[in-house]
Amino acid sequence: MSLRYSSILALALLVAAACAPATTPGASAAPPGASAAPSAGGAANTLVYYADVSDLISLDPAIAYEFSGVLLVHNAYETLVKFEGADLSNIKPALAQSWDIKDAGANWELTFKLKSGGKFASGNAITADDVVYSFQRVIKLNKSPAFLFTDIAQLKAEGVKATDPTTVVISMPKTASPQGFLSILTFTVGGVVDSKEVKAKESGGDSGSGYLLDHSSGSGPYLIDHWTKNSEVQLKANPNYGGTKPALAGVLVKHIPESTNQQFALEKGDADVARNLSPQQVAALQGKSGVATTSGNSLLLVYVGMNAMVKPLDNVNVREALRTAIDYDGIVKDLLKGNAKRVQGIVPAGLAGFNDAAPFQADVAKAQALLKQAGQDKITLELLVPTGPAPGGVAWSDLAAKLQSDWAKIGVTVNIKQTTQAELLTSYRAQKGQLVMILWGPDFPDPDANVGPFTDYKAKSIAFRNGWDDKIADKGREAALITDTTKRSAAYKEITEYVLHNGPYAVLYQPTELFGLRSNVKGFAWNPMGWLDFASITK
C-alpha cells in the first residue's frame, strides 16, 4: 500500500474512532439524549462532583487548609470529636467515646477515652498512640493549620500523651480555651492518621507528608484512590469504616473551573453536583427537569473595616453614621437575590455566641445627625475592594458601588480602589487601608475564632488592621476561657453588642452557598465549616 493510501486509512481510522460512541467499562446503555460521556456503569455508584479545586495543594490533614483539601480530608479521616450536621454548638463523640476537662492547677487537662475496636482503612487498630503521633505530627510539620494547635490552643508536642492504648491526655495552658480546642479537634487538622502506615512511608524526615500528599491513611468513610493533579480526585469507600457504610462506592471530584461547564454537565447528567454556580445560573436551573438546587449555610462574613487610626474614622460617631447609612436589605435582596442573611454582628449565625441584633438599615437622617454630632459634614475616603466575585455571587465592584451610592446620600464621598485580594490584604495587614471591604471566615467553629481577631489588637489580626485597640479585648479573652456554655454565651452577647456600635466594622451580610444537584441526589447536607459528608449521599 502506498504511503499516500496508508495515511488516508490512518486518518479515516482516527476519525472513525473519534466518532464512535464512547464506551465505558461496565456501562449500561446511556439514556436517550445523554452525551457520549459516561453517566452510567461506574457512574451509577459514584457521585460525580464538579468543582473548581484549583486551591488543592495537599490531602494531608496536617497540611490541608484550603476549601477543597478540607472537604476531601474530612471524608477520609475521623477526629476525636465532631459536630453533627449543621449544628455547630454541640460537640459529639467520634473516635473518642467520652472526654473530660479538668482544671489541673497550672494547666487544663483534657482526657479522651477512645472507642474500642476501631480500625483504619489499612486494617490496623486505632490506638491512643495514633492520636499522639497525629497531633505531634501537626506541631512538628508546622504547616498552615498548625497554628490552631500551637497558637490558639497553645499546645506543645510533649503535652500530648497516651496513658494507655485507649486513653489520650492533653494538657494545655490556662491561657488557652479548652472549649475552643474541642471545636478545633472537630476540624480536619484533628484528623487521626494511621501511625504504623505513615511511619513506614516516612522519607527524609518528612513525617510521611510526601505520601499523604496524595494518599490517605485514615479511618473515614472514604479513602483517596488517586489524585490526578489539575484534573480529578477519586475517593473509594473504606471497607474497614466503623460507622454506617457509605451508600455510594465512590466519589469523583472533577476539577472544572468554568461554572458554565459545570451547569452544562449537570443538565446533561454528566455531573451529579455542581459546586460553583452563580445565583443567575441557579435561577436558570429552576424548573428544569432532572436537576434541583439547594443552598447551605456558610460562616463567612462580608464586612467593611474602618481604620480607626485615620481621621475622621477615629470618631465613633462617624463609624456609626457609616454603618447606619447602608441599605443592607437592598444588598441582600437586590444584589444577592436573597442569597445571604442580614447579619450585622461579628459572630455569624450558626455559631454559639451569635447575636441576632441587626439594628442598622439605611437611616439617612440618623446618619446625618451622627455626622453632625461628630462635627463632620464633608468627608472623602478611599474604599479598597478586591477584584472578582464576592461570596454570594455578586461582584465586589457592584457591592462597592452600592456602598458608594448609600454613603453619598449622607455627604460622604468614597473613591473606590479595586485591587487583587493579595494586594488588598498586603495593604490591609499593614494598617494602610482607610475603608476596606473584605470577608472573614472563622478558623474553627467557635465564637472565639471571630471575637479574638475582631477585638484583640495584640492578636495582630482584624482589630490591628483597623487600628482599634479597645479594652473589650480583655472581655473577649475571658469569654474564651469560660467552660460553662450558658455563661459563655452571655459573655459573647455583651461583647458582640459592644462591638456592633463601637467597633470599626460594618458587617454587610453572611452569604449562603449555592449548589446544583441532579434531582436523584439525596442526603446532600452542606456543613457551614465548608464540607459535606459524602457517605450520607445517595443517588
Place this chain on the structure above:
Amino acid sequence: MRFVGFVARRLVGIAAVMIGVSVITFAISHLVPADPAIAALGDHASAEQIAAFRSEYHLDRPLPEQYLTYVGGILRGDLGRSIRTRREVVADLAEAFPATLELSLAALLVAIVVGIPSGVWSAVSRGRLPDYLVRVLSLVGGSLPVFWLGLIVIGLGYYQLGWFPGGGRIDLFVPPPPARTGLYVLDSLLAGDIVALASALRHLVLPALTLGYFSTAVIARMTRSSMLEVLGQDYMRTARAKGLQERIVVLRHGLRNALIPTVTIIGLTFGSLLSGAVLTETIFSWPGLGRYATASAVSLDFPAVLGVTLLAAVVYPVANLAVDVAYFWLDPRTQRG
C-alpha cells in the same frame, strides 16, 4: 557548514531571548505590590508564618540576589518550587506541557487541513461566492474572542447536540493510557487501547476547533493572498500554455510556490497556539500549560509564572527556528545568504 552556522547563530539568539525574558518577567513579577506570602498563606496567616514563608522562598533577600539564585537554579535544571502546588515547577510543567502540546498539534492540524484548501479555493474563485464566504469566515475567525467562541462551541457541540464531551482530556470513567509521551492520543495508540483512543480524540475535537479557528483564518488569508500573487506570475501562464490541467497548474505550480510564506505563518501560529491556549484550556477544563499559567498568575506564584514564561520563551523561538530551517531547504535563495 553554512547551515550549521545559521542554526548556531539562531541558538545563540534563543539564549539571549531567554536571558531577556527571565530578567523582565522576574522584575515584573517582583514589582507587583502584593506579597506572595499572603497570597499563598491567606488572610489568617500569622506574621511568623509569613516570615518563615518569605525565608523559604528567599523573598526576604535583595532582588538581585533572588535573581542570581534563580538563574543558578535554572542552570542546574531547577526552576524552583511552586508556591501554589508546593511541587517542583519542572514536575508541574512536565505534567501540563504534553496536554497543551497535544491540543496545539490538533489545533494546528485543523488550521492546516482547513486553512490551506480554503485559501486556495478562495483565491481561484476570486470575486465569487466561495471567495466571499472564506473571506467573511476568516474575518470572523480573526476577530472572535476565544472565550466567547469556546462557550458557543461547547454550548452547541456538547450541550445542545451532545455530539462531543464538554471538557477534560478523557471520559470520566475511562482510565488514561499508560504515560509514555503524555499525549493521550499517541499513548493510547502505543498501548493499543481503542477505548482510550476514541475518548481522547472525541475530547480533542471541540477545544481543537476553538483554538484552531483563529489560526485557520490566518492561514487561509495568507494562502489566499500569496496564491493570488502567484496566480498572476508568468510561469503560471507558461504552465497553462503547455496545456496542463488547471488542477495541476494550481496545485503543483501555484500552491507549491505560494506555500513558502504560509509555512512561515504556520510556524508562528504553532508558537502562539502553544503559548496562547490559556482561555481555551480554561473553558474546556483542559489540564494544560495555559490553565496552569492562569492559576499561577492569580496566586502570585512567581516560580511557576517564571517557569511557564521561560518555557514559552523557548518554544516560540524553537518553532520559528524549525520554520527557518524548513525555509532554508524549501527556498534555495535563502541559502545564498
